[in-house]
Amino acid sequence: MYSPVKLWRNQKHTQILLGKKGVIVSWTIIRVPPEGFSNQAPYPVVVVRLENKEMITAQMVDWEESQCRIGQYVRVILRRISEPSSEGVIPYGLKVKPL
């Protein structure tokens, strides 16, 4: 599913954003997930304005319903993205966690 080379290339950007704090500007809860995400659903996906002004879309983990709101503070963390395919690497990348 994921090219290991592509994941490796993305790591530079991952390192820059890791640990940054931000605030949710909009959100949804995905109840019908795409391939590879079914074991995590339902899960929120949020648009976040980070402290460096960069805007990102990311999955929110370790969440409660009350934290799905515009204005909620979050922090960028590293997590496994989705189910690895039988032959691929385990994909790690950015997610956010409520503060």
Add this chain to the structure above:
Amino acid sequence: MNIVISGIGITKFGELWDMSPRTLARQAGEAALHDAGLVSKDIDAIIVANMLSGMLGSQEHLGALFGEELGFLGKPAMKVEGACASGGLAVHTAINSLLGGQYKRIMVLGIEKMTDQKPERVASALIGAGTNEERLAGITFPGVYAVLARAHMEKFGTTQEQMAAVAVKNHFHASLNPLAQFHTLLSVEKVMRSACVADPLKLLDCSPISDGAAAVILSINKEPRMKDSVSVVASQVATDTLGVARRKNLTGLNATEIAAKKAYEDAGVSVADIRVAEVHDCFTIAEIFAMEDLGFFKKGKAAEAIMQGQTTLGVGKGVVVNTSGGLKGCGHPVGATGVKQIVEIAVQLRGSAGKRQVSGARIGLTHNVGGSGATCVVHILKRT
């Protein structure tokens, strides 16, 4: 600009398991030739609009494929892709090719075959229109529009019932269109009770997964046999960031505003002159955005107006929106949609829309969006 619509053809939209892409292409293409009173040798080139054949059908090289199927051997054939705006972009490309002077008549074929694969596969393929970041976030297309809907609700107080009213209207219009995917009427309550897909969007806020094809033949000259004809008088494309996160504004689509403004200027018409419009309602919130971004209503005012029936056939006095049933009711075979919109407006301006005819329609508009608003195509059509 005055590009003549010489012929139109369209298939049934829906779950067409017994029809292959070749069959769909032949039906739509031959219908357009028949409508124009032309044969394949009269056409100088074919431009195909499609998004997903590579990912869902392992088939590329669609220009040659459908050129062969329609008997255009030896002629120029190519594909244009811009996610769900592929159809509108292909029409735009055809128009510019005609204006370039090399061709006199071009067939644009919009086609998509989506129901051969399971829904998760289709959802994953569709988010190919978004960014890598969006894919890694596990978001789906309903999810992206849900994020936009949430922002609109927060800023303008738009309600889920108002969004549901878009689906109710478009299913009503679809019930009058024999080729539409759905002929079932909805109520706001029924939409509200449907399963949640991506909060706040529910299943019946979403356009379906569909198969279908639509074709138009565009000409630089008026066909001699035609008394009056329908022409494209403006064709504009605008773009925005690929993903939603980097947009300055999440409560409208900037690409729609840019394309619409240029199109009105080109056509020399104002929004008040538009009597019938096919807008991109991939989700109910998207029609609310479209009505505001195209200038039919002030920001934050469209949802209430739609709920009051101001854009419903036989109710409102102004523009009637999505008489085909829109993407929601007529179906959304993504590559076909932008071409279908042209077909529907041409039918309306010819006065041959039957039960769903908007009386006295002489100027119409189509609005086709790719992705979450990264591409927008606006066409204005006129009966001349």
